[in-house]
Amino acid sequence: MHNGTHYRTCHLCEAMCGVAIEVQNGKVAAIKGDENDPLSRGHICPKAVALQDLHEDPERLRRPVRKTATGWEEMSWDEAFDLVARRLHEVRKAHGRNNIGVYLGNPNVHNHGAAMTITPLLRAIGSQNRVSATSNDQLPHMLASLEMFGHQVLFPIPDIDRTDLFICIGGNPMASNGSLMTVPDFRGRVKELRKRGGKLVVIDPRRTETARIADDFHFIRPGTDALLLMAMVHTLFAENLVSTGAATGLVKDQDLLQLAALSFTPEAVASHTGISADTIRGLARQLATTPRAALHTRMGTSTQAFGGTTTWLAYCLNILTGKLDAPGGVMFTQPAVDLVALGALVGQAGHFGNRYSRVRKLPEFGGEYPSSTMADEILTPGEGQIRAFVTVAGNPVLSNPNGQRLDEALAGLDFMVSVDYYLNETTRHADVILPPTAALERSHYDLIFSMMAVRNQAKYSEALFEPAPDSRHDWQINLELAHRLERQRKGGKLPLQAELGWQAFKKLGPDPILDVLLRTGPYGANPGRVGGVIKPVLDKVLGILPERHPLKGLARLSPLNPQWQHMPKGLSLSALKKSPSGVDLGPLQPTLPQRLFTRDGKINLAPRRYLADVERLQALLDQPEASASLQLIGRRHVRSNNSWMHNSQRLVKGKSRCTVIMHPEDAQNRKLEDGAQVQVQKDGRAVVLPLEVSDDIMPGVVSIPHGWGHSRPGTGQSIASAHAGASINDILDDTETDPVSGTSVLNGQAVEVKVWQTGAQSKQA
Numbered sequence: 001m002h003n004g005t006h007y008r009t010c011h012l013c014e015a016m017c018g019v020a021i022e023v024q025n026g027k028v029a030a031i032k033g034d035e036n037d038p039l040s041r042g043h044i045c046p047k048a049v050a051l052q053d054l055h056e057d058p059e060r061l062r063r064p065v066r067k068t069a070t071g072w073e074e075m076s077w078d079e080a081f082d083l084v085a086r087r088l089h090e091v092r093k094a095h096g097r098n099n100i101g102v103y104l105g106n107p108n109v110h111n112h113g114a115a116m117t118i119t120p121l122l123r124a125i126g127s128q129n130r131v132s133a134t135s136n137d138q139l140p141h142m143l144a145s146l147e148m149f150g151h152q153v154l155f156p157i158p159d160i161d162r163t164d165l166f167i168c169i170g171g172n173p174m175a176s177n178g179s180l181m182t183v184p185d186f187r188g189r190v191k192e193l194r195k196r197g198g199k200l201v202v203i204d205p206r207r208t209e210t211a212r213i214a215d216d217f218h219f220i221r222p223g224t225d226a227l228l229l230m231a232m233v234h235t236l237f238a239e240n241l242v243s244t245g246a247a248t249g250l251v252k253d254q255d256l257l258q259l260a261a262l263s264f265t266p267e268a269v270a271s272h273t274g275i276s277a278d279t280i281r282g283l284a285r286q287l288a289t290t291p292r293a294a295l296h297t298r299m300g301t302s303t304q305a306f307g308g309t310t311t312w313l314a315y316c317l318n319i320l321t322g323k324l325d326a327p328g329g330v331m332f333t334q335p336a337v338d339l340v341a342l343g344a345l346v347g348q349a350g351h352f353g354n355r356y357s358r359v360r361k362l363p364e365f366g367g368e369y370p371s372s373t374m375a376d377e378i379l380t381p382g383e384g385q386i387r388a389f390v391t392v393a394g395n396p397v398l399s400n401p402n403g404q405r406l407d408e409a410l411a412g413l414d415f416m417v418s419v420d421y422y423l424n425e426t427t428r429h430a431d432v433i434l435p436p437t438a439a440l441e442r443s444h445y446d447l448i449f450s451m452m453a454v455r456n457q458a459k460y461s462e463a464l465f466e467p468a469p470d471s472r473h474d475w476q477i478n479l480e481l482a483h484r485l486e487r488q489r490k491g492g493k494l495p496l497q498a499e500l501g502w503q504a505f506k507k508l509g510p511d512p513i514l515d516v517l518l519r520t521g522p523y524g525a526n527p528g529r530v531g532g533v534i535k536p537v538l539d540k541v542l543g544i545l546p547e548r549h550p551l552k553g554l555a556r557l558s559p560l561n562p563q564w565q566h567m568p569k570g571l572s573l574s575a576l577k578k579s580p581s582g583v584d585l586g587p588l589q590p591t592l593p594q595r596l597f598t599r600d601g602k603i604n605l606a607p608r609r610y611l612a613d614v615e616r617l618q619a620l621l622d623q624p625e626a627s628a629s630l631q632l633i634g635r636r637h638v639r640s641n642n643s644w645m646h647n648s649q650r651l652v653k654g655k656s657r658c659t660v661i662m663h664p665e666d667a668q669n670r671k672l673e674d675g676a677q678v679q680v681q682k683d684g685r686a687v688v689l690p691l692e693v694s695d696d697i698m699p700g701v702v703s704i705p706h707g708w709g710h711s712r713p714g715t716g717q718s719i720a721s722a723h724a725g726a727s728i729n730d731i732l733d734d735t736e737t738d739p740v741s742g743t744s745v746l747n748g749q750a751v752e753v754k755v756w757q758t759g760a761q762s763k764q765a
């Protein structure tokens with residue numbers, strides 16, 4: 001585009017804001033909010049300008065590079081693909097396919113081309129040693145969805161636009177713009193909630209930006225949310241407040257849940273959580289008696305010692321109070337591309353514990369091991385040891401607990417390749433870096449976050465700029481690598497049919513597939529036609545199958561499902577192209593019971609693996625309430641995004657945000673002063689950071705943001721390096737995981753803080 005306004009979705013976080021990008025003389029002149037976007041209604045955050053900064057960043061890699069004795073050297077795409085496929089295949093041949101490790105990072109889910117082509121790449125690599133950011137993030141939510149609703153990505157999403165009570169636990173949407181809840185303009189939506197007489201309640205160990213706009217705020221001791229929620233469940237049963245609403249007749253094992261909560265009285269958990277028994281009862285009563293209410297938990301409750309159990313209980317509370325599937329409660333979405341139904345169709349509804357990792361015997365989830373065991377698998381000798389590594393859009397050296405150890409592990413590999421456009425803390429270990437096009441050079445459709453939006457909508461954005469000459473999209477890189485690896489495996493040549501399949505996929509790319517998915521989806525231009533052909537056949541097949549057969553779920557596929565019949569129709573890629581600000585598909589709709597994917601069609605309120613964890617929760621009550629050490633938690637800031645947006649001058653300017661926040665009492669006890677350099681340490685690992693003394697944090701708790709620590713040598717992000725900060729993950733212990741889900745404990749680990757003395761032992765000094 002040379003001149004004019006380009007409308008698209010900002011892909012940087014989960015909020016999916018509509019942006020209007022003004023282009024003059026082929027360059028970005030301004031980035032504003034798109035008032036016509038049905039979801040974001042003009043809202044953007046300060047990070048939106050980084051779309052331009054990322055695009056123009058001279059340090060963003062544009063050509064494949066290879067590491068040589070004298071530094072990085074550019075190479076042609078063909079050479080790069082050949083080298084990577086050959087080296088990976090050599091490792092595979094010499095040791096076995098599981099000796100290649102794969103790490104998938106967060107930006108993959110913000111990129112439909114990457115998302116659609118990652119499976120072929122993983123299949124071509126063929127390794128079971130796969131990990132991703134999931135186990136440092138939303139895994140407990142996926143597990144609860146799988147256990148209770150039968151599908152790993154069927155998330156109950158707060159219907160915030162119609163709720164009158166929003167209880168937010170362990171999330172800070174004012175900074176993060178929401179998570180597992182695509183909610184652009186959280187502030188505006190809370191204003192509207194207030195206007196209709198509603199209330200926002202926040203529960204967090206820190207008085208966050210979200211807490212500041214809340215009606216009620218309660219400090220909670222990190223890692224004790226499961227106690228709070230258990231006591232709320234207890235209260236509901238004790239006070240006869242259980243009323244399951246739309247889920248009535250669908251829930252099972254309610255009595256087991258009641259039994260599990262029996263001993264967790266509000267009095268029993270009050271001192272451990274730091275929340276009074278009266279407050280706990282009040283919370284339970286408010287949730288039960290407010291007809292339109294939603295309880296939402298996020299990062300702070302999922303990436304902690306009781307991540308699995310806490311998330312389960314949060315789901316239970318919404319169900320027990322009749323908030324599931326109720327307008328203003330928590331609802332399942334109906335996205336235009338129904339990945340929930342499609343996932344079930346191709347056998348991807350989810351699985352857990354089908355196999356265990358080699359070294360620490362941690363369970364896989366959806367085919368991935370917990371990423372906290374990545375370093376073990378690289379460093380521990382023996383059969384199956386990872387010798388080669390592939391990272392796609394990830395920076396685990398900064399994002400994974402015990403990043404220092406992973407850093408060392410990656411340095412010792414036989415071969416490593418990174419699909420990434422930055423030379424950063426992780427990719428500096430690669431032998432070859434394959435950089436994709438920048439976001440503005442490709443089309444965008446939010447496959448993943450449309451599934452989590454507080455309102456159904458669909459939006460397609462065309463590429464704003466032509467891809468730079470001789471560049472490749474993520475999807476092209478993934479497919480080309482996959483194709484060459486498959487060829488290698490088959491001795492250099494594929495059967496004609498397979499070869500033609502690869503050629504066709506590589507030629508078409510993701511958008512024609514997207515078109516088919518849109519057309520055949522619930523709002524599609526052709527759902528009836530597809531359904532009309534398949535339905536009679538399918539009905540016959542399903543009729544023969546026994547009652548509990550997993551394929552029974554097929555009947556719930558969108559085009560075949562009677563509930564979709566009322567949907568507005570006509571979506572296709574070309575239809576979306578005519579509405580560049582997006583198409584509104586209306587508020588969330590009730591979907592029970594059709595949307596359940598459990599074999600018996602029931603919601604399981606008391607899955608065994610959670611019941612088995614109740615004993616550990618009980619044991620928490622036997623431990624002393626406070627300890628001498630401090631509990632470390634994370635935090636996000638609206639001008640930062642994980643580890644990779646610190647090379648934008650506009651975002652990092654000003655006072656450093658990578659600080660340790662500590663309560664005045666704790667500072668006084670340790671004779672620490674505001675602004676002092678302090679050393680935060682754990683098990684001999686340490687980082688040094690400036691101290692911020694504030695009563696916005698609970699006594700006994702300290703907070704450090706993640707994603708910083710750009711002082712490692714050999715990276716190529718000079719602005720980030722000039723604002724290095726230190727990585728919280730350098731001190732976090734990678735062996736601390738939630739035993740129920742395998743998720744990393746990123747919040748609540750015990751640390752010590754003391755004055756930093758020059759010469760003190762610290763790698764960050």
Ligand SMILES: Nc1nc2c(c(=O)[nH]1)N[C@H]1C(S)=C(S)[C@@H](COP(=O)(O)OP(=O)(O)OC[C@H]3O[C@@H](n4cnc5c(=O)[nH]c(N)nc54)[C@H](O)[C@@H]3O)O[C@H]1N2
Binds near residue numbers: 107422707
């Ligand atoms: N202590 C602590 N640790 C945490 C968290 C925390 O709260 N506390 N949060 C966790 C969470 S929620 C997450 S999601 C993870 C994130 O963990 P990661 O996904 O490992 O880390 P990111 O910082 O998102 O790094 C993204 C990488 O992708 C590259 N990239 C960006 N866009 C693209 C693209 O379009 N294509 C390709 N190929 N590459 C791209 C960037 O250059 C960068 O290298 O961190 C987790 N780690």
Ligand SMILES: Nc1nc2c(c(=O)[nH]1)N[C@H]1C(S)=C(S)[C@@H](COP(=O)(O)OP(=O)(O)OC[C@H]3O[C@@H](n4cnc5c(=O)[nH]c(N)nc54)[C@H](O)[C@@H]3O)O[C@H]1N2
Binds near residue numbers: 175220304636
């Ligand atoms: N600006 C910005 N936006 C982002 C990102 C970013 O890095 N920066 N990252 C994106 C990603 S990948 C994700 S997953 C989302 C995450 O989005 P959110 O889930 O909103 O994540 P955080 O802002 O880290 O909020 C976690 C909150 O949990 C609190 N907490 C810590 N421990 C506990 C505990 O034990 N109990 C309770 N109740 N609370 C606790 C912390 O104090 C913090 O306020 O944000 C996304 N959006």
Ligand code: SF4
Binds near residue numbers: 012014045046
């Ligand atoms: S909140 Fe900011 S970063 Fe997230 S989508 Fe909106 S503009 Fe982009």
Ligand SMILES: [Mo]
Binds near residue numbers: 106133137
């Ligand atoms: Mo995340």
